[in-house]
Amino acid sequence: MTETTPKGFASDNNAGVHPEILKAMVLANTGHTRAYGDDPFTRRAVDKFKKLLGETIEVYFVFLGTGANVLALQAATRPFHSVICAETAHIHVDECGAPEKFTGCKLLTIPAPDGKITVDGIKAHLHGIGFEHHAQPRVVSITQPTELGTVYTPEEIRRLTDFAHENGLIVHMDGARIANAAAALNVNLRDITADAGIDLLSFGGAKNGMMYGEAVVFFNADSARDFKYIRKQSMQLASKMRFISVQFEALLTDDLWWKNASHANAMAKLLAREVERIPGIRITRKVESNGVFAVLPPHLIPGLQRKYFFYVWNESASEVRWMTSFDTTPEEVFDFIESLRQAVAET
Amino acid sequence: MTETTPKGFASDNNAGVHPEILKAMVLANTGHTRAYGDDPFTRRAVDKFKKLLGETIEVYFVFLGTGANVLALQAATRPFHSVICAETAHIHVDECGAPEKFTGCKLLTIPAPDGKITVDGIKAHLHGIGFEHHAQPRVVSITQPTELGTVYTPEEIRRLTDFAHENGLIVHMDGARIANAAAALNVNLRDITADAGIDLLSFGGAKNGMMYGEAVVFFNADSARDFKYIRKQSMQLASKMRFISVQFEALLTDDLWWKNASHANAMAKLLAREVERIPGIRITRKVESNGVFAVLPPHLIPGLQRKYFFYVWNESASEVRWMTSFDTTPEEVFDFIESLRQAVAET
Amino acid sequence: MTETTPKGFASDNNAGVHPEILKAMVLANTGHTRAYGDDPFTRRAVDKFKKLLGETIEVYFVFLGTGANVLALQAATRPFHSVICAETAHIHVDECGAPEKFTGCKLLTIPAPDGKITVDGIKAHLHGIGFEHHAQPRVVSITQPTELGTVYTPEEIRRLTDFAHENGLIVHMDGARIANAAAALNVNLRDITADAGIDLLSFGGAKNGMMYGEAVVFFNADSARDFKYIRKQSMQLASKMRFISVQFEALLTDDLWWKNASHANAMAKLLAREVERIPGIRITRKVESNGVFAVLPPHLIPGLQRKYFFYVWNESASEVRWMTSFDTTPEEVFDFIESLRQAVAET
Amino acid sequence: MTETTPKGFASDNNAGVHPEILKAMVLANTGHTRAYGDDPFTRRAVDKFKKLLGETIEVYFVFLGTGANVLALQAATRPFHSVICAETAHIHVDECGAPEKFTGCKLLTIPAPDGKITVDGIKAHLHGIGFEHHAQPRVVSITQPTELGTVYTPEEIRRLTDFAHENGLIVHMDGARIANAAAALNVNLRDITADAGIDLLSFGGAKNGMMYGEAVVFFNADSARDFKYIRKQSMQLASKMRFISVQFEALLTDDLWWKNASHANAMAKLLAREVERIPGIRITRKVESNGVFAVLPPHLIPGLQRKYFFYVWNESASEVRWMTSFDTTPEEVFDFIESLRQAVAET
Numbered sequence A, B, C, D: 001m002t003e004t005t006p007k008g009f010a011s012d013n014n015a016g017v018h019p020e021i022l023k024a025m026v027l028a029n030t031g032h033t034r035a036y037g038d039d040p041f042t043r044r045a046v047d048k049f050k051k052l053l054g055e056t057i058e059v060y061f062v063f064l065g066t067g068a069n070v071l072a073l074q075a076a077t078r079p080f081h082s083v084i085c086a087e088t089a090h091i092h093v094d095e096c097g098a099p100e101k102f103t104g105c106k107l108l109t110i111p112a113p114d115g116k117i118t119v120d121g122i123k124a125h126l127h128g129i130g131f132e133h134h135a136q137p138r139v140v141s142i143t144q145p146t147e148l149g150t151v152y153t154p155e156e157i158r159r160l161t162d163f164a165h166e167n168g169l170i171v172h173m174d175g176a177r178i179a180n181a182a183a184a185l186n187v188n189l190r191d192i193t194a195d196a197g198i199d200l201l202s203f204g205g206a207k208n209g210m211m212y213g214e215a216v217v218f219f220n221a222d223s224a225r226d227f228k229y230i231r232k233q234s235m236q237l238a239s240k241m242r243f244i245s246v247q248f249e250a251l252l253t254d255d256l257w258w259k260n261a262s263h264a265n266a267m268a269k270l271l272a273r274e275v276e277r278i279p280g281i282r283i284t285r286k287v288e289s290n291g292v293f294a295v296l297p298p299h300l301i302p303g304l305q306r307k308y309f310f311y312v313w314n315e316s317a318s319e320v321r322w323m324t325s326f327d328t329t330p331e332e333v334f335d336f337i338e339s340l341r342q343a344v345a346e347t
Helices: A019-027 A040-053 A065-076 A098-103 A119-123 A154-166 A178-185 A227-233 A242-251 A256-276 A298-307 A330-346 B019-027 B040-053 B065-076 B098-103 B119-123 B154-166 B178-185 B227-233 B242-251 B256-276 B298-307 B330-346 C019-028 C040-053 C065-076 C098-103 C119-123 C154-166 C178-185 C227-233 C242-251 C256-276 C298-307 C330-346 D019-028 D040-053 D065-076 D098-103 D119-123 D154-166 D178-185 D227-233 D242-251 D256-276 D298-307 D330-346
Strands: A058-062 A081-086 A106-110 A136-143 A170-175 A200-203 A214-218 A291-295 A311-314 A319-323 B058-062 B081-086 B106-110 B136-143 B170-175 B200-203 B214-218 B291-295 B311-314 B319-323 C058-062 C081-086 C106-110 C136-143 C170-175 C200-203 C214-218 C291-295 C311-314 C319-323 D058-062 D081-086 D106-110 D136-143 D170-175 D200-203 D214-218 D291-295 D311-314 D319-323
Touching (some): A019 A242, A040 A214, A040 A242, A065 A214, A098 A106, A170 A178, A178 A256, A227 B098, A256 A319, B040 B242, B058 B065, B058 B242, B065 B098, B065 B227, B106 C106, B154 B170, B178 B256, B242 B256, B256 B319, B256 B330, C040 C058, C058 C227, C065 C136, C065 C170, C065 C200, C065 C227, C081 C119, C170 C178, C178 C256, C227 D098, C242 C256, C298 C330, D040 D214, D040 D242, D058 D065, D058 D242, D065 D170, D065 D227, D081 D098, D136 D154, D170 D178
Parallel strands (some): A081 A106, A081 A136, A136 A170, A170 A200, B170 B200, C136 C170, D081 D106, D136 D170
Antiparallel strands (some): B058 B214, B311 B319, C058 C214, D200 D214, D311 D319
């Protein structure tokens, strides 16, 4: 169809839906089933999550990633709390202030040149504890992989969660692309969540081949007690829930989540490897998941964007971001590389 | 598939997706397109809305009906305002307090035995104007059709909007099932919205054959100025927007919205006609759209629910609600009637 | 001074400050003391409260009555809860929507012709429990005396609190004029609070001779755990706290709170007794505390207001409210009665 | 009285009330006057403000400084906006997250080693304009004098306001100690507010000799249109308003505000001059208003605090803050210096 731009490198959410997932949605479109999640599709999807992440979790489906993040934070806080995160965090930069609006909490940011926060960064915000004039730190939120494409190792996560727990803090993981992190590290999802001390997880779907739908996972089921009310009041309870549930069921079947993510990662590696050979273009961040950041001459950007759309990450530095997705093909990568090469050559 | 309960009369959102709509979603799953609504699918769907409701409208797609209502109210208010509605209104009864939480406004209710409010009902709340101790009335919200299945005529709406406008109030319509109202009245959508003085509309999709997706329509485009920020901050901006947009495009093509709705209405009429012939069951509300309310002996209810699921509306009165939908068949209605008849006979 | 209108019957908060209280404030103005309540004045005032209401209470001072009410509700709720109150309640009618804005909760009102709510009134709102679409009832709030000047007996309160507690609800008392209730009933403050099952109390100061300052009293100290943060974040933590504390200390010394209140009550009784003798003026509510409601010919009102200011309570019924206060004198009552008599006679 | 600690250097809000102000309060305690600000005391105080700051201002009295700041921000924003301030700003550090809770806005901080922000600091946050994923910058808030005791010159303010206005931003000044700034600069209040481009001002009272009460000043009266509702809903409308108003009237009469502030400033200068002569104590910030920051050996601090209470500003650096106030005497300064000298000598 002419309406879709040719595949580009703008974002994994510019992609469509993985065929297996779409097929599951089509097959689910039969008869009536109870709305709002009281249905067998949802029970099966929840079971898949429990197999993957632990039998004692609680998992709730919501519409979108911002919703998953904000609702997870709301479940864990009261308005006089604060949330500590990287200054590049999606919750700080890309959610139009939704966390503040809906939780009432203050966000405290940590400089994070590579997207990752450290114990020292958290420590800098741990003052005024018990002092009523000061919003009380309550949650540390990390993104895995980070917004800059880097990945926390299980050990790095453990260091953060141990420190956080010793200081009475809960750790939330924004896992909008968590599958890419697991695939990149070649570990189980548990290794970077439950077993690394994560308390609360936003589990991403739309960036890994789903149409819509994300999940909020509680590793401590107690803390999910009131969550059903929070989800409804926060406008994240889908009536025809089965169509989110079957997407997750398909994604978690036969390791589709892993395959999609590792493919996207591989395409990013390929792209990065080829880009490195082009003089005049410099890769700026470690390529650890499915994003490649690079600086290139600014006048080349508009022409390239016309063929393969992508976003400028940092205008003043002429730094762009190229994202690969489950459906990126090697041919597209090579074709894009060719375009890059020509553009540079013509300069 | 065994996972779906047999079709029932619980709610139009227990139904699946209309085949034409699902087909459009499948066809849209090709290539990449820009996320968040900057795409040709969305532009086409918006054009369909403009053809239907007026070229000067602004329309924004959101995930769900509660989201449409709450965001519409937020666009029209500041926290010191109040919103006047029927005591049966979805925004008051069925949204877990989302309007209060997200707008900060007070809801003021009007007794509405048939689901409809009147000028006198509004008038009773118009005091304390300009008095800072009192939340200032700002919006009147009506539901069309009402939660009790009744329908406002264009003239009834006009009386309310005229009075509201004379008193500096904005009128919002919760049109989760607006198609059913238009079909029932045999009028254009404009007749019961723009041309009847409605300022703000929640336009329903999921209850009329869509998978997910509702629209907020501003009849005064000026008042939509900041709405894109409100939508994002309120967690209602879909990344893969095209899949909402093509649903609306399909729904608004070849009058599918009308066909679905008038079919559902017809099935409700049929159901009501047949029920009236059964002694011991009493229909309690005018059947004007796709819902039938009836009182029946309480001990019959559980058995009937096992075969055709439906909800008890008012436990103490033993009043139940039967909803029909775009996919209800006459056979199902007659079969259900047969079950009712038998149940009554066996008593 | 010419700036003060002659004493009127508008409200007990049109009065000034009781001389003993003002004296205490003047005497407290010596040297430096720690801000925000970490001072000996505050400790002494808290001790006075504990002697009066129980050693295990927690008490926090705030600036004003709306603040006391809203903060008490916030301590007891999460945003998906609802608060049940009389439709005449100050929290519903006179706080410009502050409870909704700051707690996020829905307010559910009960018709209360005499200002008092009943078990049946509460019961009518106890549905949808555990149903996530419905804001969950959490607090019952009663006003003592009510906004209509009536007073709950200890037994009436106990019936409400027993029922509430059986249903998992907390009971808050808006005691902006609680002293007037205790004096009217000739009971201890404990009889109508702790011993009657009240969980949370807004204890009024400004309407009983203080300049400013109210108290939030927790009868269950556990539920006050985070309240210091709520008070600060809600902009109710006074820096020079000693000047609130010494007012409360004075008010609670030598039964000044009781004397002020019983004097005001007596003046209302006197006023009511004399008004009843004037033909053409009809008292509309039981006079149980310090307010008198009456219907009189509308054309008389403006002339009377010029001499003794008071408010029209219900314009359409020509019903006015006359409040007495700690400083109302019998001479003023008789003089006002004389004015009323003349006005009626001249008609 | 034994309850007051001897005067210390903890904070200007540990001081009491200036005798002239207390006298005015006592004199105002006569007869009845209308509540909530509809009274001649308030009108006179407002007139005083207009004489001082401009006839076209709107001014509203509130209870406390946090209230003034938060309400000013709320008047200027919608929840999807952001507020830019120094990382040391009171609104960021000392208000327990009240700005986020009550406005819904995000706070964006600027590193400010001397407490002052610069155009470059603002500029760094001006990205994502018009991009719905990003909270939209709307207000720049500066503190005058800053939390570190430094003072913006009129030219410095003008540079900030010019830049802000060019970029569609409003400028708020937290003037909790604005009198100290004016006195320090030897300028009129207008020179550092209206005439320097300030749009919104929190005007402090309690830190300059008042008991309680601050003012929100709108230099553009239009933007105050709905403020009376915001004040009431935000729990900042005093019933017995006259007692705030007469304090302001007294403060603004015969330049009392100036005298108090310049005295406090002079005492800080004296303290700083003498401290500089003591070896082993190092002053860390420019002394431009009524605060002195110094580093001294940590083991000396507890002993000194017992005699003259003060706060540690930065534990890890052993940096303390000494504040002077309207009632600090030279004798107290010299006595404190003597204590310091002895403590250092005994080491």
